[in-house]
Amino acid sequence: MINFFRRIRKKLADDNKPLKYMRYAIGEILLVVVGILIALSINNWNEDKKVMKYELKILQELYSTIINDIEFQKIQIEENESAIASAEIIIKSFNESFSYSDSLNFHFKNLLNRRISLVADNAYQNAKQYGLDFMENDSLKQELIWTYERNAKILDDINERDNLYENNVAIPIFTELFDRVDFSDDLSRFEIIRSISLSGIAQESSYKKMFPLDYKALKKNNKFKSIVKSTISRREKLIMYQEIRLMRMNRLIKLLELEIASR
Secondary structure, eight states, X not given: OHHHHHHHHHHHHHTTOHHHHHHHHHXXXXXXXXXXXXXXXXXXXXXXXXXXXXXXXXXXXXXXXXXXXXHHHHHHHHHHHHHHHHHHHHHHHHHXXXXXXXXXXXXXXXXXXXXXXXXXXXXXXXXXXXXXXXXXXXXXXXXXXXXXXXXXXXXXXXXXXXXXXXXXXXXXXXXXXXXXXXXXXXXXXXXXXXXXXXXXXXXXSOOOOOEESOHHHHHHOHHHHHHHHHHHHHHHHHHHHHHHHHHXXXXXXXXXXXXXXXX
């Protein structure tokens, strides 16, 4: 093709037809320019396609991560609710003067069970580093920021305060009142039977237990009673923010589905 145009140009030059040669030269230049523009457009189209593919990947990673986190949050809430249930069982056994039962040892241990709803935020951090402005829905961006930054900060503050309380107040008292003390946070999932038996004691499936040195003295210990009551209020506050987070994450899923569908 190039040789063909060269032969035409040579023939026009040899025939001494400068006007026709100039028109031909301009036309050839225009063809070259058009070719370059087409090549650039194709290149830009390919680049845009790569960008859109990467942005879709970011959205899909967020979606997958949040789906998993929702299930994880439910487990965390359930385990914090179990600590409340154990506190209520202990209070009931004290108030109604139930005799000591070995099953109470689980609930003594379970008072310290606390799940703070840490979430995997790698997908969010990747999206944030890339820039959230590529998302078309402003509500989606706001929900992401609230969930992974504002709510996370609230839960971190609650966790820090609870750590201070348990380390400085609860654990020293537990150490004085119990023969076998296990402060590790490695409880497996368990299930407390909600319906209280005639003895007022629910059964448990976890083997983790704490054994009081003197059950009768424990029932009269006001400091321990205060810890039990505090457990209820502290876990209720934690669960409240966890449930808000769960609600917002469910909304996030719907917004992400719409964003992904629009791609």
